[in-house]
Amino acid sequence: MYAHEIIHLWNGHTLIPKEQQEWFKEGFTDYLTNILLTQNKLIDECTFLNDIIAEVNTIIGKNHQAFFDNYVIGTKTIPVEDYLAVMGLQLNGFLEEVYISPMDNLTLEQIQIKNGILGL
Numbered sequence: 001m002y003a004h005e006i007i008h009l010w011n012g013h014t015l016i017p018k019e020q021q022e023w024f025k026e027g028f029t030d031y032l033t034n035i036l037l038t039q040n041k042l043i044d045e046c047t048f049l050n051d052i053i054a055e056v057n058t059i060i061g062k063n064h065q066a067f068f069d070n071y072v073i074g075t076k077t078i079p080v081e082d083y084l085a086v087m088g089l090q091l092n093g094f095l096e097e098v099y100i101s102p103m104d105n106l107t108l109e110q111i112q113i114k115n116g117i118l119g120l
Contacts, residue, residue: 049073087114 038048053068070076081091088103088110103110114120 086110087117089114 034043034048034051037043038045043051049068049072052072053065056064056068071078084091084100085103088106089100090103092099092101106114
């Protein structure tokens with residue numbers, strides 16, 4: 001709990017969402033808290049992953065153990081580039097940095113999907 005509130009000292013002053021986006025700030029703070037605790041060896045990686053799996057299963061109302069076994073703990077990779085392409089976005093890299101940029105000549109469907117996800 002202390003780590004969560006300490007992160008809010010940064011997060012609460014830097015990320016100031018509109019009232020309806022408060023859930024994002026809290027979720028992002030929880031995520032950073034778990035990363036901080038894991039990196040500083042206050043919780044081990046196994047505990048961290050099990051907590052995330054339990055939380056996802058609770059929120060979604062289904063067991064997603066197979067997803068975690070395949071993509072998080074296992075060796076399969078999530079096809080991020082395919083998902084981004086649906087929204088007309090592409091994954092690019094330069095040196096050791098990765099960034100997302102818009103594709104050229106978007107279809108109407110890509111524009112609508114992107115706008116729907118971004119709430120535009």
